[in-house]
Amino acid sequence: QVQPVESGGGLVQTGGSLRLSCVASGGNTFSNSGMGWFRQVPGKEREFVATISWSGGSTAYADSVKGRFSISRDNAKSTVYLHMNSLKPEDTAVYSCARRRWGGIATSEREYDWWGQGTQVTVSS
Numbered sequence: 008q009v010q011p012v013e014s015g016g017g018l019v020q021t022g023g024s025l026r027l028s029c030v031a032s033g034g035n036t037f038s039n040s041g042m043g044w045f046r047q048v049p050g051k052e053r054e055f056v057a058t059i060s061w062s063g064g065s066t067a068y069a070d071s072v073k074g075r076f077s078i079s080r081d082n083a084k085s086t087v088y089l090h091m092n093s094l095k096p097e098d099t100a101v102y103s104c105a106r107r108r109w110g111g112i113a114t115s116e117r118e119y120d121w122w123g124q125g126t127q128v129t130v131s132s
Contacts, residue, residue: 009033009121011042011104016126019094023130027089029104029123038062038082041107043119044089046100046128053116056102057089061110069114072098094130101125 011031019025027044031037043058057068057078066078077090087104103126105119113119 009106011106011121011123013102013104013123013126016102016128018129018131021095021130021132023094024090024092025094025128027091027102027104027126027128029087029089030085031087031104031106031121031123032085037085037106039110041109041111041113041118042078042080042087043105043107043113044078044087044102045105045116046098046102047125048100053103055114055116058112058114059087060112065112067112067114091128094128096130096132099128099130101127 011029013029015027044056045053047053059066059078063080075093080087104123106121108120
């Protein structure tokens with residue numbers, strides 16, 4: 008299916024780690040698509056977290072997660088991952104995966120064409 012499907016969210020303590028997965032098969036070939044992760048807290052706007060190009064050769068991160076989060080992809084599995092380390096309570100949010108028609112990276116949600124439903128990540132203090 009073209010619409011991404013996320014998994015891997017949950018409850019973790021401060022300083023812990025989680026790995027989110029997003030499967031986005033269907034439509035044009037997954038390996039042609041740039042992918043991104045965004046997050047949203049109730050009452051706030053959705054914010055960019057990380058993005059990766061079609062080949063995995065280019066990535067970009069929000070300043071708030073640099074050095075702690077890592078995005079990767081496995082085109083053979085049509086899957087993109089978000090590896091989250093040193094989690095903080097302020098990382099608590101619904102994390103959504105998004106897919107682009109084009110192969111490059113993008114930090115604006117307007118650049119994405121398909122969105123998943125999201126997965127909840129809660130970091131306890």
